[in-house]
Amino acid sequence: MTGLLAADNPFASPSPLPYELPPFEQIQVEHFAPAIEAGFAEHRAEVAAIAGNTAEASFENTIEALERSGELLDRVLEVFFALTSSDATPEIEALETEFSPRIAAHYDAISLDAELYDRIRKVYDQREQLGLTSEQQYLVERLELEFRLAGANLDETGKSTLKELNQLLASLDTRFVRNLQADTNDLAVVVDDPSALAGLAESEVQSAASAATDAGLPGKYRVTLPLYTGHPWLAQLRHRPLRQRIFEASRSRGVRGGDHDNQQTVLDSVRLRAQKAQLLGFKSHADLVAANSTAGSVAAIDERLRTLAVPAVRNAERELQVLQELVDEQQRAEGEEPFELAAWDWAYYAEQIRERDFQVDEAALRPYFEADRVLHNGVFFAANLLYGLTFEPREDLVGHHPECKIFEVFDADGTGLGLYILDLYARDIKRGGAWMSTYRQQNELNGQATVVFNVLNVPRPPQGSPTLLTFDELETLFHEFGHALHGLLAHVTYPHFGGTNVLRDFVEFPSQVNEMWMTHPTVLANYARHYETGEPLPEEQFAKLRAAKAFNQGFMTAEYLAASVLDMAWHKLSPQEAAEVTDVVQFERDALAEAGLLLETVPTRYSSTYFQHIFGGGYSAGYYGYIWSEVFDAASVEVFETAEDIRATGERFRRSILEPGGSRRPQELVREFLGADASIQPLLRRRGLDN
Template sequence: MPSTPQFNPALFEWNGLHGLPRFDALNDGDFASAFDAALAAHEKEIDEIAGNPEAPTFENTVAALEIAGDQLSRVSALFWNRAGAHTNDTIQTLERDISPKMSRHYSKIGMNAALFTRIDALWEAHESLGLSLEQTRVLERHWKGFVKSGAKLPKPEQEKLAGLNEKLAGLGTQFGQNVLADEKNWALILSDGADLDGIPEFLKDAMAASARERGEEGKFAVTLSRSIIEPFLTFSERRDLREQAFEAWVARGENDGVTDNRGIIRDMLALRDEVAKLLGYGNFAELKLDNTMAKTPGAVNHLLRQVWAKAVKRAGEEEADIAKLIAAEGKNHEVMPWDWRHYAEKIRAQRFNFSEAELKPYLQLEKIIDACFDVAGRLFGIRAVEKKGVPAYHPDVRVFEIRDREDTLVALFLGDYFARSSKRSGAWMSSFQSQHKLPLKDGRQGELPIIYNVCNFAKPAEGKPALLSLDDARTLFHEFGHALHGMLSNVTYPSVSGTGVSRDFVELPSQLYEHWLTVPAILKQYAVHFETGEPMPQALLDKVLAARTFNSGFNTVEFTSSALVDMAFHTRDKVEDPMAVQAGVLSELGMPKSIVMRHASPHFQHIFSGGYSAGYYSYMWSEVLDADAFAAFEETGDAFNREMAAKLKDNIYSVGGAIDPEDAYKAFRGKLPSPDAMLVKKGLATFEELSGSDA
C-alpha cells in the first residue's frame, strides 16, 4: 500500500460508512500519481504470480489473479466514476492520458508468456482438477481473455495488437469527450411568450433552471439533455424551434469542428478490423460475439431483420395517422423527425384521452424510487435505508444501506439522479466495489458490493418535486434492475460477480425489472399526485396500461436501425466512409424519412466509447428473454409469486457469470424463449398472427 506523503491514502483506504470511499477527502490532483503507484503495484503482483516456482494450481494462479490489483481497482473505480458523472477539464486531460496507459498495462499482462503458460496448463487439465462449475467458468474466462489479448501470437504480432488496442482506447475516450462537449456547449435560449407555446409548467421549470445554470436568469434553455430535449420536441407548438433543436441534437459529433467524430469512427473501425484479423476472426463482430448467447452475426441479423419488418410496417401506420392529424390542423407539410413526437403525443391524448403532461404529476421521483425499493422487497426480501449526511461524489448523490430480512447489510447503493453539465448523457449502473468471497491480503474476507446508478432527470426548481415522464420512470427501474444484479450477487470470484456476464445477457435483469413499474398494485400505491397525494385515478391508470404499446413502431425502428448499422460497421472488411455505410444500410432497409436512428454514428457512444461495439443488439436479445421471463409470473396470476421470485433470484440475479447464461435461464424458466412474447409485448404482433405464420 502506498504510504509516502505524495499519495492521498483516501484513494486506497476506504474507511467511510461500511467501507465507502471518503469522497470528501479526494482531489482531482490526487489521481495521476496514484495511478502510477497502483499500476506499478499490480505489475509487481503479476510478476510474482507468473514467476511462482511452484507448479500452477487454481489457487496460486487463478485465485491469485482474481484478487491482484486491488489498489488499481480502487483508484480506477473512483476515477472513471468522476470521468462519467462529474468531470471537468483536469479529469478529461488525465482521462486522455490514463486510457492508453491502462490499455498498455493490460496488454502487457495479456502477453505475459510465463503467466499464460500457467493458465494454459490449467485449462488443458481442467477436467481432471476437480474444479467447481464456478471455478471452471472463471478459469475459462481467464484463458479466453489471454487468448484474445494475443497470448498465442508471435511476439511481433503481440506488440502490434497492444499498439492497436492502445490507439483504440485513446480514440474511444476522445469520442465520448467530443459528444459531451457538444451537449454542454449548445443551448437554445428562449424568452417567455410565443417561444413557450405548448410548454407545460414542469418543463418550463427545468428549462428555467438550465438557463440559470448558464447565467441566463429569467429565460428558458432548451439543452441537449434527453430530459429536456425530448419533452420539448413533444410539447412545443413552435415547429421552427423544434426543428432547430432537433437538428442540433442529431448533429452531436458531426459538426466539421474540433469535436467532429466522423474521422474517429473511421479510424476505430479500421483498427478494430485489424485486431479481429490478428486474432484469427473474420471480422470484429465475430470476435465480440464469441462467448455470447447470440454466438454469430448471422443470428443477430436474423433477429433484427425479423423485428424490422414488423416494426417498419407498424411505423408506416403510425405515420399515416400523424399525416392525417397534420392535415386536420390545416397544414400541408410532410411528417419530419421533429414532428413525430409532437403529433404522436397529440394522437395518444386523443386515442387514450390522456397526455404526458396529465400523467407526470403522478410520477414523482421520490415515489418512483420508493416503488423500486418496494418491488425489490416484495421479490427479494431486501429494503433500503437512506443514510443522510454521508458524503458522496456530488451533493446530489444519495447513499442507501441495502439490508435483508434478517437486517444483515448486503450492499451499499448510491443514487445520482439529476442532469448536470459535468455528467455525460444517458443513464447507467456501475460499481465502486463488486461482491465476492475471497480472502484479501489485508485480512478481509470478501467484499461488500458498492453499486451506483446515474440518471439525467431534469432537476426541479427549489422546493418543487422532480416529476418524471413514464419513460423516465422506466429508466429508473431499468438501472435499478442492473443495480440489483450487482447487489444480490452471491458468488466466490470477483470476475463473475454481478454484471460480469455476457453482453447479451446483462440487460435481462434490468429490462425485466421494468415490467414491475406498470404492475397495477405498484402504480396504485406510488403513482400519487404531488400536490394532493391522491392516487392516480383508475380511469387514468387503465389508459396508461392500454397505451403501453402506443408508438411501438417508431420506437422499434429507432432502435433496430441503430443495431443494424452497428452490425454493418463491424462485419465489413473496410469502411472508408462510415457515414456512407450508415446511409447505405438505412436506404437498403427502407428507413422512413420521418424517423432517424436512435443514435446516429457520430454520437453513438454505446458502440464507440461504451463497450457495446457489435453489441447494441443485446438490448433486443435480452428483451426476448425478459418478455418470456415476466410471462412466467403472469402465468401464475401473481406478479410477486414467491416461488418464481426465489427462482429468479437464485438463477438470474445472484449467480452472475458463475454459470452459462443459457443454463441459468433454463434453470429459471425450464426452456429458452422464442421472440414471440417480445413481439406481442411490443404490440408488433399477436399470438394469433404468430401462430398463423408458423402454420
Template sequence: MANLSVNPALVKWDGHKGLPRFDQVGDQDFAPGFEAALVAHEAEIDAIANNPQAPTFDNTVVALEIAGDELSRVSALFWGKAGAHTNETIQALEREIAPKMSRHYSKIGMNPALFARIDALWEKRGALDLSVEQERVLERHWKGFVRAGAKLPKAEQERLADINEKLAGFGARFGQNVLGDEKSWSLKLTDEADLDGLPGFLKDSMAAAARDAGDADGYAVTLSRSIIEPFLTFSTRRDLREQAFKAWVARGENGGERDNIAIIRETLALRAEKAKLLGYDSFAALKLDNTMAKTPDAVNGLLRKVWATARNKALEEEASLGKLIAEEGKNHPVMPWDWRHYAEKLRERTFSFSESELKPYLQLEKIIEACFDVAGRLFGIKAVPVKDAAAYHPDVRVFEIRAEDGSLKALFLGDYFARSSKRSGAWMSSFQSQHKLTLKNGSVGEIPIIYNVCNFAKPAEGKPALLSIDDARTLFHEFGHALHGMLSDVTYPSVSGTGVARDFVELPSQLYEHWLTVPEILEKYAVHYETGAPMPKDLLDKVLAARTFNAGFNTVEFTSSALVDMAFHTRGAVEDPMAVQGEVLAELGMPASIVMRHATPHFQHVFSGDGYSAGYYSYMWSEVLDADAFSAFEETGNAFDPVTARKLKNNIYSVGGSIDPEETYKAFRGKLPDPTAMLKKKGLAMLEELAGSDA
C-alpha cells in the same frame, strides 16, 4: 502504495460501512494514484508469473482474481467521476490514462510465463476437480489471455497492443467530444410566444437550466434528454422544434476539433485489423464469440425479422400522424422533429390522456420508493437511507441495502439529476463488486457498492422532480442492473454481478421494468404531487392500455441503430462511415420521418469504448428473454409470486457469470424462449415465421 505523495483515501475506503471518502480525494490525486497502483499491480503479476511452484488454481487463478486491488479502487473512483462529474482536469487525465491502462493490460495478457501457467491449468482442467464456478473463472481467464494475443508471435502481439492503446484513446476522445457538444449548445427562449404549448413542469426545468448557465430570467432548451424530448413533444413552434432537433442529432458531427467522423473511421479500421490478428473474419465475429447469439448471422436474423414488422407498424403510425397534420390545415410531411409532437396529440386523442396530465403523478421520490418496494416484495431486501455519508456530488444519495435478517447486503448510490459535468444517458456501475475471497489484508469477501446514474431534469428549488413514464422506466431499468450487482452471491470477483455475456446483461434490468406498470405498484406510488391523491383508475387504465402506443416508432429507432452497428463491424474498415450509415438505412427502407436512436457520430454505446460494439442488439436479445421471464409470473396470476421470485433470484440475479447463461435461464424457466412474447409485449403484429425461431 507506500509512496507518500499518494493520497491513502484513494485505496483505503473507511467511510460509512466501507464507502470511499469521496470528499477526501481531489482531482490532483488521481495521476500519482494511478502511477503507484500500476507499479504495484505489475509487481503482483510478476510474482504470480514467476512463482517457482507448479501452477494451481489457487496460486495462479485466485491470485489473479485478488491482484490489482489498489488499481481497481483508483480506477473505480476515477472512471466514476469521469462519467458523472467530470471537468477539464479529469478529461485531460482520461485522455492520458485510457491508453496507458490499455498498454498495462496488454502487457499482462501477453506475459508468456503467466499465460503458460493459465494454459497448463486449462489443458488439464478436467482433472482439477473444479466447481462449475471455478471452471467458468478459469475459462474466462484463459479466453481473456488468448483474446489479448497470448498465442500470437511477438511482432503481432506488439501490433495488437498498439491497436488496443489507440482504441482506448479514441474511445475517451469520442465520449468527451459528445459531452462537449451537449454542453456547448442551448437554445435561449425569452419571448412568451416561444414557450407556446409547454407545460409548467417543463418551463420550470428550462428556467433552472437557464439559471445554471447564468441567465436569471430566461428559459433554455438543452440537449439533456429530459429537456429536449419533452420540448419536442409539447412545443407548438415547429421552427424551434426543428432547430433543437437538428442540434440534438448533430452531436459529434459539427466539424472542428470535436468532430467524431475521423475517430469512427480509425476505430473501425483498427477493430477490423484486431479481429484478423486474432483469427476472426470480422470484429463482430470476435465480439459475439462469447455471447448467447454466437454469430453475426444469428443477430442479423433476429433484427431483420423484427425490422420488417416494426417498419410496417411505423408507417401505419406515420399515416395517422399525417392525418392530424392535415386536420390542422397544414400540408408538410411528418418529419423527425414532428413525430413526438403529433404522437402525443394522437395518444391524447386515442387514450384521452396526455403526458402532462400523467406527469404530476410520477414524482421521482415516489418512483424511487416503488423501486425499493418491488425489490422488497421480490427479494426480501430493504433500502435504508444514509444521511451523513458524503458522495461524489451533493445530489447523490446513499442507501444501505439490507437483507431480511437485517444484515448488510450492499451499499447503493443514486445520482438522478442532469448536470453539465455528467455525460448523457443513464447507467449502472460499481465501486466495488461482491465476492468471498480472502484479500491480502486478511479481510474475507466484500459487499458490493453499486451506483445508478440518470439525467432527469432537476426541478426548481422547492418543487418536486416529475418524471415522464419513459423516465420512470429508465429508473426501474437501471435499478434492475443495480440489483444484479447487489444480489450477487458468488465466490470470485470476475464473475460477480453483471460479469455476464453482453447479450444477457440487459435481462435483469429490462425484466425489472415490467414491475413499474403492475397495477398495485402504480396504485400505491403514482400519487399527485400536490394532493397526494392516487392516480384515478380511469387514467391508470388508460396508461396501461397505452403501453404499446408508438411501438413501431420506438422499435424502428432502436433496430436501425443495431443494424448499422452490425453493418460497421461485419464490413470492417470503411472510408466514409456516414455513407455506410446511409446505405444501410436506404436498403432497410428507413422512413424519412424517423432517425436512428443513436446516429453514428454520437453512438456512445459503440464508439466510446467497445462495451456495446457489435452488441447494441443485446437490448433486443435480452428483451426476448425478459418478456418470457415476466410471463412466468403472469402464468401464476401473481406478479410477486414467491416461488417464481425465489427461482428468479437464485438463477438470474444472484449467480452472475458463474453459470452459462443458457443454463441458468433454463434453470429458471425450463426452456429458452422464442421472440413471440417480446413482440406481443411491444404490440407488434406477429410474423408467422417468427413463431418457431430461436432467441
C-alpha cells in the same frame, strides 16, 4: 507493496467507511495520479509473481491468485472512471487524457503475458481432473477464452502491434466522448421568447430558465439535449419551428466540422478495430465480439435483426398514416394547408393519438410521478415485494457529488447487503444517458459486499419545486435499478463473476424485467399519487396507461433496430472495406437503406457521430444486445404476470438469474427460471410484431 503510495493518500488502504464506500470527502484530484502509478506497480509485481512461480500451475497459485491481484488499482480506477463520466471537471479530463492509453497498455501487458497465459492454459488443460467446483471450472474456461481473444497466443510482433492498436483505440474513445459532451453542451437550444415553449409544464419552463441562468444567459431559456436523437419535450411543444430546431440540433452533433467533429474519430475507430480483429484471426470486429457472446455468431445476430425489421417498419408505416391523417385534419380545421409530417413532429402527434385513443396525457401524468415518491414507494417498494429488501437512508455518508442520495440495503433477514447510491440530475460535466456501476462488487474471495450507483440525467427543477418525472425518465429509473439489483443480489465466490459481469448481450435482461414493475397494479397504486393533493392516479388512468404501452411500438422498434443495424454495419467491415469508407453520413444512409430502415420520419435512435454506446461506451458490435436480452425478458415477464405468488416467483428469479452473476452460462440460467429455452413469441406479442 502499498508502501509505494503515501499513507495519507485515501486510496492507500481499503476505505474504513461502511461497505468500503470510497472516502469522497478526503479524495482530491491530486490523489489520483500517484495512486494509479502505485496501482500499476503493485499489480505488475503481483502478476509477475504469478507468472514466474516455479511451482506447478494450479487453480490456487494461478487462477485464484490472479483474482486477488490488482486491489489497489481497482480501488482507484473505480472512483476515477466514475468521475470521468459523472463529474468530469477539466482536471479530471486532463488526467483521463494522460492515463487512458496507459491504463489500456497496463491491462494489455497482463493479457499478453506469455508466461501467465501458459500457466492459465495448463490449468485449463487439466481442469476436469482437478476436482474443481462448477464455478471454478467455468472461471478457468472464461479466463482462457478471454486471454486468447485478447491476443495472448500472438507472437511478439503481433503483441506489439496489438498494444499500439489498443492504446490508440483508448485515446479515440476518450476523444469521442469528450467531443460529444462538448458539442451537446454547445448545441443546447436557447429560446428568447417564452411563448415558443407553449405546451410545456410550468416546471419544465422554469427548468429551462434555470438552465439558461446557470449557463450565463439570465432571462432566456435553454433546452439541453439528451444522448439519443429525440427529446422528451418534442411530445409537448406546440411551436413547430422550435421542435425542428431541437431535432436538428440533436442530429447535427459531431458532424459540423471544427474541434468537436466526430466523423474522423468514427472512421479511425472503425479501421483500427477491424485491424485488431484481423490480427486476432477474425474477419471483422463484429466476429471477434460475437465469439464471446450469448448470440454466438454475426449470422445469428443479423438473422434476429432481419426478423424484426420487416414487421417493425410495416407497423411504423401504419402509425405514420394515422399521424398524417391527424395532421391533415387539424390543419384543415384551422384553415391551413396540411404539411407532410416530419421526424420532429412524430412525438407531438403521437402524444395526441395517445390522448385521443387511450385518454393518456403524459404531461398530465407527471404530477403523479414525483421522483422521491417514485423511488421510495415504487422502485424500493417493488424490490421489497419481490425480494424482501429494505432501504435505509444514510445521510451521514457522502457520494461522488453532493446531490447523491445514499441508502443502506438490507435483506429480508436483516443482513446488510451493501449501499445504493442515486445521482439523479443532469450536469454539464456529466456525460449523457443513464447507467449503473459499482465501487465495490460482492465476492466471497475478498469478503466484499456491493456498493452500487445509478446515474441519470433528469433536468434539475428550480429551487423549491418538485422533480416530476416523464414517462421515459420513470422507465429509465426502474431499468437502471434493475442493474443495481443485479449487483446487490449477486452472490459469487470470485470477483470475475460479480453482479453485471456477464456476457454483454445478457446484461440487459434483469434490468429489462425490472421495468415491468413500473406499471404493475400493486406497485403503481403505491407510488403514483399527485404530489400536491396526494390523490392516487385514477384506476381507469392506470389501466389506460398499461394499454398505451403497446402504442407506437413500430416507431420505437424501428429506431432501435436502425441503431443496431448501423452498429453492426460499421463493425462487420474488414480492414480493407473500412479503409475505403470516407463519408460517415453516406455510409450510414447506405447501411440503413440496405436494411430497409432508412425512414426519414423514423430516424435512427443514435447516429454514428453521437453513438456513444459503440464509440465510447463499450458496446461496439453489441448494441443488438438490448433486443437479444429482451427475448429472455419478455418470456420472464409472462411468467411473473401469470404467477400466483409474486414473492415466490421473485425469489426464484433471484436464485436463478441474479445471484449467479456471470458464474454460469446464460442459457442455463434462463432455462432454470423458465423451465425451457426462451421463445421469441412473447417479444413479438409485446411489440405488436406477431401480426
